[in-house]
Amino acid sequence: MPSGSYPAADLDQRSNKRASGVLGDPGTPSLTPLLPLFIPVQQLLFESATGLSLFTSEFTEEIGKSAKSVQDSVDDISKFGKMVKLVSFVPFTDAAHALEVANDVSEGVVHEFLQGLLELNLGKKAGVVLGVEERGLASSIKGTLGIECDASDRTLEVLRGIRLHQEKLLAGLESGDTKRSQLGLGHAYSRAKVKFNVNRSDNMIIQAIALLDQLDKDVNTFAMRVREWYGWHFPELVRIVPDNYQYAKVCHLIGDKAQITDEIVGPLTELLDNNETLARNIVDAARASMGTDISEVDHLNIKNFATRVIHLYDYRKSLQTYLSEKMSVVAPNLAALIGDTVGARLISHAGSLTNLSKYPASTVQILGAEKALFRALKTKGNTPKYGLIYHSTFIGRAQAKNKGRISRFLANKASIASRVDCFSDFPSTKIGEALRDQVEERLAFYDTGSNPTKNADVMKKALEAAKAEAAEHGGADAMDVDEAPAKEDKKEKKKKRKSEAAAEVVEGEESPKKKKSKKSKDEGDKLSKEEKKALKKAKKEAKASKA
Template structure:
């Protein structure tokens, strides 16, 4: 005898095929489910296990989708499919689930187009075949279970780590832009008061720390630059301060300039923390790609492709020009030479090479990168 395993939002059901002889003779099974009367003559409810609550329903459904069985489902199938007289055969919707049932319980299973058509027919007449459950109740249960399964899948999605990397590298790019703008504004603003400092100190963070330490030029004899700059640089700053021709500023100006300098220092420190976080994540998710082209370039490629899986699917020729799409289409439109590299140009191997070898190295590197993903 054949039983059909059918999952519903309310519980698990086993339906018995009453006219099993017709299954071998006919191909169109859906005609037996056109009306509730026809469906009740073709299949009959054999057993039903109702879910206790949404938690149990979610656990059972997610296990079934993964091709696994819970203890309660095993007990339900054993008690209703295996008897002393005869062992029933189960029609399943999923090949992996059928294999699990066969291996774990020793019950013969069948999958294929015939089983899918039967399950489709039962689903079409579900409200009439399931006794004691109204269509409204089934709809509400279905909606609640669908939301629970969606939340569960979103919680344990494989793309979660990828999305963290995409967000981190995008933020890192934004921080670099903002940091450059803030540092440039700070240098321009403070140069009205002490223009010589910009020529002595080039680093943005060091410049901001000197501004926070020094403030007005008149404080040069009172402050110490220990831990900010080396002693020889500090001496140059003192000498430049004595002969500086910058204009005087008010205390209110000094307060605002120092506020901007503190922002530059804070953003620089946060950028260093974010960069370390990104480096650790990249070493965990794509270690080979990170070693080959560096964590920043690898993260930018993943962000541009959308995810690591999408990047792995791309051919080497696409990875080579990823990030240079505008230049590619412009070259194709004007019938000029197409670009030889995109984001991969920032990799150290390409950047250090001679100009005549850059294109060749970028092509080789992109081929290796496609294997690393």
């Protein structure tokens, strides 16, 4: 062994002793400035936006990240270029291929492209240690190919140097190629991660239903504030106009009750849905009102606030229309089954339409009632029967004893509708309408006892209607469904064989021999000899006539 060179284990012990002051031989050369320890990594896997590459290390010392000299050598291409050597570089075929490999690498999956590169260059070499960046990918490579991997900080420091100088280390790359590839791959990878899709923006539904719920609270609060504020001036109006939206409009129109005349009856009638009697009652009540007088400044502020409330009501209506349009694109079957608002709340609570489609029906049934569920589990009480689906009209129409049963049935159909919406390419409401009819039939069954239609028949008709609609709009491939399942074909063939055998028996032909049961055997033993002879004779005559 040359002077100043030690095994790795001995060097570790000597370094620790020197750090603690145990080893103090002045003749021993200093090990710290010179990349002291042996590195076990011989190959380095480098993933970039342009392709996959393998590097080999040209040194026998371990890269110490904390050493200042090592970091300087990594940053300096003249020094670092002598430490690593390119073994193989395989570029991606296109941007889609790069995105596919990047997704697998991020999830710790060995892509077939990466597997081919490693098998071609490493094969089954014994004692090879591969340095990688992703720890999840390291374990997958070891499990798939049996190659030992290292993802320590020292390996990451070397790969950082390769990434820093990749345009000079990788052959065939021009200046700017790496940046353009990284930009394109970064946009594509981020777009896939946030599930960006202009046709199925369920995130817009989540934001819309959250804003709609907040608007409901704010509008109700502001409407009550208008009633209380204007009620000091015209208290009788509260009983005459119970609707908040109409009350705000009437308040904005009347203003000061002292200046009201018969000319205002026409505009009031239009505001009150052409109810002239109600408009005249308002005029009569204003003339005999017991409310206090208020100043013009107060009237102006009340009028401005009533205007804001009216605008909020109008905006809420437009937002509801927007939500209905979005639901008809993103989840048309769920909206047709359970309604726009309840369906949007289910999607919002689940986080996305994909998450909702993954939930079982039992989870959809109690979605939104998690607190009650865990409280019941903690106290060992009765678990809740429904969550957000309680706001569906089906639950309200069911009798008290059938609410739990119909909620379970409705959750089952909602789960099916969400899966159809999530995984079908063509938006259609045919299946959702069929599921809604099934819920209606189940309600009638609970009330009157009438038998509902079989689920297989309903689904078959719904799928045929959905396929026909998709074909009309040029999306026939979106609903690829087998015309007749294999089981039904087998049943039909079996029935056909039975009918043919029965026909042959009727014609007098001998039926296939069957295993005699014990009962038939006993009955045969009871026959007399003469009866047996007559039976044999009849069989012979039948065979002769057949011949």
